Amino acid sequence: MSICKGIARKRGRNPIGIFIHNDAGSKNANYAYYKNWLPKHNLENGFAHYYVCSDGTLQAEDDSNMAWHCGNEYGNTNYLSIEVCQSMGNLTTFKKNETKALKLAAKLCKKYGITPNSSTIKLHREVYPTGCPHRSVEIHGGTVSKTKNYFIKKIKEYMGDKTTTDSGIVFTYAVKLTDGTILPSVKNTNDFAGIRGKKIAAVSIKVNKGKVKYRVHVLGGKWISWKTGYDFNFKNGKNGYSGNENKAIDAIQIIYTAPSGIKKKVKYRVSSVNGDYYSWQIGTEKTNGQDGYAGNYKTAIDRLQITVK
Numbered sequence: 351m352s353i354c355k356g357i358a359r360k361r362g363r364n365p366i367g368i369f370i371h372n373d374a375g376s377k378n379a380n381y382a383y384y385k386n387w388l389p390k391h392n393l394e395n396g397f398a399h400y401y402v403c404s405d406g407t408l409q410a411e412d413d414s415n416m417a418w419h420c421g422n423e424y425g426n427t428n429y430l431s432i433e434v435c436q437s438m439g440n441l442t443t444f445k446k447n448e449t450k451a452l453k454l455a456a457k458l459c460k461k462y463g464i465t466p467n468s469s470t471i472k473l474h475r476e477v478y479p480t481g482c483p484h485r486s487v488e489i490h491g492g493t494v495s496k497t498k499n500y501f502i503k504k505i506k507e508y509m510g511d512k513t514t515t516d517s518g519i520v521f522t523y524a525v526k527l528t529d530g531t532i533l534p535s536v537k538n539t540n541d542f543a544g545i546r547g548k549k550i551a552a553v554s555i556k557v558n559k560g561k562v563k564y565r566v567h568v569l570g571g572k573w574i575s576w577k578t579g580y581d582f583n584f585k586n587g588k589n590g591y592s593g594n595e596n597k598a599i600d601a602i603q604i605i606y607t608a609p610s611g612i613k614k615k616v617k618y619r620v621s622s623v624n625g626d627y628y629s630w631q632i633g634t635e636k637t638n639g640q641d642g643y644a645g646n647y648k649t650a651i652d653r654l655q656i657t658v659k
């Protein structure tokens with residue numbers, strides 16, 4: 351059940367666009383704040399589907415429900431709403447939140463088949479007398495049209511990033527759980543491999559172009575030797591997958607060698623059981639705060655994503 355419990359009712363069809371808001375909240379109005387505040391707030395005074403903050407993104411209402419976010423019936427009925435939070439605080443923090451919000455908008459556009467343009471990506475002040483989104487307008491040229499153009503351009507760019515089909519490189523991968531269940535394979539970021547809350551025991555990976563090798567780290571144990579094969583049935587332990595029987599794993603490393611002339615890398619991430627994803631890891635790089643592997647020794651993982659960078 352969502353925090354706002356469908357109070358504005360079900361939409362009954364897919365959203366046709368997205369409103370980008372600024373919350374005009376203080377720097378302290380972050381994820382933790384909204385999570386606590388929204389259930390006590392009189393929702394008739396307004397709420398949005400998503401609150402994008404420096405400490406996380408809060409989904410306060412399901413996409414399939416409406417939200418009272420823009421004071422305009424058509425907008426409330428047909429559009430999703432994203433609040434870029436901490437808009438009264440530090441500019442760097444706000445800009446980071448805005449980027450995250452636009453990436454989220456890109457994901458939602460893909461999910462619902464929304465083409466970003468002037469009628470699908472909307473600002474609150476287009477339909478209601480408000481300064482919202484005050485900070486975004488201020489930093490993107492001072493007008494509605496300039497701000498919208500920036501949003502649309504970025505959302506389109508982020509939608510492109512996700513497809514990664516320009517190179518045609520596709521990673522196909524599957525996982526086996528500690529209870530022995532083998533889950534269907536997935537490709538790139540079309541989905542993730544795993545089930546939230548269920549520990550992963552083994553991984554199998556292949557790629558359609560170039561070469562991939564991989565290994566996993568057993569929880570409380572060590573790294574298993576590198577594997578290059580792919581065996582969706584998880585029977586060929588010699589080379590078809592990486593894992594030690596049904597023991598939980600806590601980290602993974604992947605090395606990708608692209609065909610000559612193609613400058614592409616592998617990018618992957620895992621999430622702790624019932625937790626959030628850790629940062630993306632590129633190959634075995636250790637620059638920019640990367641660990642050289644995805645995961646965290648001593649914490650079992652439940653989801654895996656692999657794609658092209």
Ligand SMILES: [Zn+2]
Pocket residue numbers: 370371372419420474482483
């Ligand atoms: Zn607004």
